[in-house]
Ligand SMILES: [Zn+2]
């Protein structure tokens with residue numbers, strides 16, 4: 001039995017905040033082309049919570065997309081700052097919360113990657129690419145050691 005814990009986060013402008021009770025085995029990364037287009041990046045990571053484990057303050061904007069499966073999926077984001085918040089089924093029984101805006105994002109390690117067939121081919125080469133500590137012109141950073149790093153402790 002995996003222990004349930006509370007996670008929380010706010011969008012960039014602070015209008016919307018989310019709290020949820022999750023287990024660490026419910027984290028996954030999605031490499032589908034919709035996630036790439038919505039996210040403007042290679043993939044999006046989510047942690048899944050049922051409606052009774054999900055609380056929100058504020059009112060996100062919702063966009064409904066129809067997936068390849070024919071299912072409608074709500075894509076919720078802050079209408080002011082654009083932060084991606086969650087995806088949900090139309091009845092909002094389950095929330096796939098984007099880990100990127102959560103305070104605990106570094107501890108939420110995906111244990112499954114879905115839509116590998118559309119994943120960016122360079123992801124596997126990250127460790128050997130040219131890393132800098134911060135912005136352009138900053139100190140070199142050891143990307144290879146990052147790839148080997150143990151995930152930070154979840155505070156057990
Ligand atoms: Zn916002």
Ligand SMILES: [Zn+2]
Pocket residue numbers: 030031032033034035036115
């Ligand atoms: Zn996706």
